[in-house]
Amino acid sequence: MWQGMKSVMVFDPKDSQEETEHKWMEWNRHKSAVSDKYVPTAEETKKRLIEQERHNKRYA
Secondary structure, rough: OOOOOOOOOOOOOOOOOOHHHHHHHHHHHHOOHHHHOOOOOOHHHHHHHHHHHHHHHHOO
């Protein structure tokens, strides 16, 4: 899932507030950006899923 992504940040619910803040500071320090990858809209995702389903039915 994370292959090809430029930045990934993992949070553990067991982390203290201090640990979470430290992770944010490290992430920001390396100038990571949320816009590293394009995220399709809900409509685009729905369209792709429908096309994939049709494709799978043809070859089932």
